[in-house]
Amino acid sequence: MFHIENVKVNGIIEIDHLSIEANKVTCIIGKSGSGKSTFLRLLNHLISPNEGNIYFKGKNLSEMDPVQLRRYITMVPQTPVIFDGTVRDNLQIGQKLSGQRVSTDEELDRCLHQLDLHKTLAAQAGELSGGEKQRLALARAMLLDAEVFLLDEPSSALDHTTASKVIHAFVDFIKATNKTLIMITHDLALAQELADTMIDMNRFSKSVVAGGVSK
Amino acid sequence: MNESSAMDLTLWQLLFAYVFIVILWVIVRVKRIPREKIIIISTLRMTVQLILVGYLLMVVFEQPHPIITLIIVLFMLGFAIYNVYKRASVTISLSIKKTIGLAMFLGIVISLIYFLFVVLQLDPWYDPQFFIPIGGMIIGNAMTGITLGVNQLLIGIKEQREKVEGALMLGATPKDASDSIINQAFDSAMLPTINSMVGMGIVFLPGMMTGQIIAGASPVSAVKYQIAIMLGVAGTVSITVVIFLHLAYKTFFNHRAQLKPFNE
Ligand SMILES: Nc1ncnc2c1ncn2[C@@H]1O[C@H](COP(=O)(O)OP(=O)(O)O)[C@@H](O)[C@H]1O
Ligand SMILES: [Mg+2]
Numbered sequence: 001m002f003h004i005e006n007v008k009v010n011g012i013i014e015i016d017h018l019s020i021e022a023n024k025v026t027c028i029i030g031k032s033g034s035g036k037s038t039f040l041r042l043l044n045h046l047i048s049p050n051e052g053n054i055y056f057k058g059k060n061l062s063e064m065d066p067v068q069l070r071r072y073i074t075m076v077p078q079t080p081v082i083f084d085g086t087v088r089d090n091l092q093i094g095q096k097l098s099g100q101r102v103s104t105d106e107e108l109d110r111c112l113h114q115l116d117l118h119k120t121l122a123a124q125a126g127e128l129s130g131g132e133k134q135r136l137a138l139a140r141a142m143l144l145d146a147e148v149f150l151l152d153e154p155s156s157a158l159d160h161t162t163a164s165k166v167i168h169a170f171v172d173f174i175k176a177t178n179k180t181l182i183m184i185t186h187d188l189a190l191a192q193e194l195a196d197t198m199i200d201m202n203r204f205s206k207s208v209v210a211g212g213v214s215k
Numbered sequence: 216m217n218e219s220s221a222m223d224l225t226l227w228q229l230l231f232a233y234v235f236i237v238i239l240w241v242i243v244r245v246k247r248i249p250r251e252k253i254i255i256i257s258t259l260r261m262t263v264q265l266i267l268v269g270y271l272l273m274v275v276f277e278q279p280h281p282i283i284t285l286i287i288v289l290f291m292l293g294f295a296i297y298n299v300y301k302r303a304s305v306t307i308s309l310s311i312k313k314t315i316g317l318a319m320f321l322g323i324v325i326s327l328i329y330f331l332f333v334v335l336q337l338d339p340w341y342d343p344q345f346f347i348p349i350g351g352m353i354i355g356n357a358m359t360g361i362t363l364g365v366n367q368l369l370i371g372i373k374e375q376r377e378k379v380e381g382a383l384m385l386g387a388t389p390k391d392a393s394d395s396i397i398n399q400a401f402d403s404a405m406l407p408t409i410n411s412m413v414g415m416g417i418v419f420l421p422g423m424m425t426g427q428i429i430a431g432a433s434p435v436s437a438v439k440y441q442i443a444i445m446l447g448v449a450g451t452v453s454i455t456v457v458i459f460l461h462l463a464y465k466t467f468f469n470h471r472a473q474l475k476p477f478n479e
Contacts, residue, residue, distance in 0.1 A: 066472040067388050073386060
């Protein structure tokens with residue numbers, strides 16, 4: 001699905017060859033600062049490499065319509081982005097921005113419960129805790145008609161039990177709908193359990209100095 | 216103009232007004248506030264600049280000429296654009312500067328043409344006695360509004376980068392991703408104009424109206440001009456700011472719909 005050829009992001013990462021398969025769960029691990037987030041941003045076409053090419057389904061990313069591309073390949077950033085308004089507004093804004101049909105309250109509620117988030121749709125999103133915001137951002141992504149989901153440390157603000165529950169639920173959703181998941185995580189045990197493939201970003205990193213601390 | 220009712224100040228009367236500055240100067244001296252020099256300089260500058268402008272306008276009014284009138288108005292416009300650059304709270308890129316200049320030029324020229332030809336219907340169209348002061352007022356007030364719009368847009372894009380990128384990740388177009396920032400900027404540009412319309416006549420009497428009344432015009436006729444000017448200002452600010460915002464947000468993105476790094 002993704003083919004990465006001789007990609008360089010100056011001073012951060014350098015990847016000769018790397019392929020990521022469709023309909024699989026790929027986990028990215030690596031030291032803090034090794035370029036994991038940078039790598040996901042490349043795949044989401046939020047940044048372009050200084051050298052080299054990234055192909056998605058055989059097409060060069062830089063030749064595709066970037067907005068349409070991000071509707072296929074969506075991303076949830078490390079720090080969840082919460083927009084003004086209620087939980088409902090925040091769930092629906094993704095669908096509106098990507099030109100999709102907006103879900104009913106029933107569908108939204110079901111999605112929240114899947115991710116173990118028990119909040120009313122009318123609650124103010126800005127007042128949620130960090131962990132709740134993170135789950136809200138994940139739920140928002142789940143409601144999109146995307147094919148590829150890029151998650152940047154999706155459970156960093158969750159306790160271990162909730163993290164495991166939420167990530168399992170997300171992976172179940174990916175498997176059930178035959179989508180592709182590429183996820184950065186620091187939870188090695190969870191990665192080993194769920195991942196079909198693992199990518200160790202340290203291999204490609206130009207930014208980590210020897211002896212850098214692993215988060 | 217009704218000469219007899221316009222009271223001309225004698226030189227002595229004008230000099231008495233300078234007593235206010237003398238008082239201010241004495242106060243800062245006694246309180247040892249280090250502002251003595253700037254008070255003298257600004258008083259002198261105001262005096263010299265206004266006297267020069269007075270004589271310049273007198274010459275221009277005596278021999279009305281379309282080119283000279285246009286040059287004066289364009290000079291004010293150029294100065295206003297320069298002032299917006301200077302008053303920006305964040306450093307602005309060259310592309311934003313170009314956008315500001317273009318938007319102000321278009322917005323103000325469009326509004327002035329409509330205002331002078333359709334609303335005022337001057338004869339001749341370049342009658343400097345109207346064209347110059349009204350042009351100046353519209354340009355000056357628009358400048359204040361646009362400065363606020365520019366500042367709010369730049370602060371918005373600086374502080375809400377993550378939100379804009381978050382919207383892009385969800386498949387938003389650059390326009391949709393910047394929409395809330397654009398609206399906030401429009402709002403803060405328009406707010407002072409809207410507030411001053413609400414308070415007009417109750418909280419304060421605007422300078423132009425006061426001036427006309429002192430000069431002997433009937434209050435009703437002064438009010439009519441003031442209403443027209445207020446509407447003209449509101450229109451000019453909104454046209455200019457809309458043009459600016461819809462060109463400016465594009466400079467934050469590259470052709471790949473990526474948010475450009477901060478320093479461009
Ligand atoms: N926009 C940027 N400009 C310059 N350097 C950056 C930028 N974003 C990240 N970096 C640097 O790239 C390296 C990798 O960052 P990142 O991809 O966030 O790592 P990780 O997600 O693995 O912790 C870090 O050294 C970081 O400082
Ligand atoms: Mg990261």
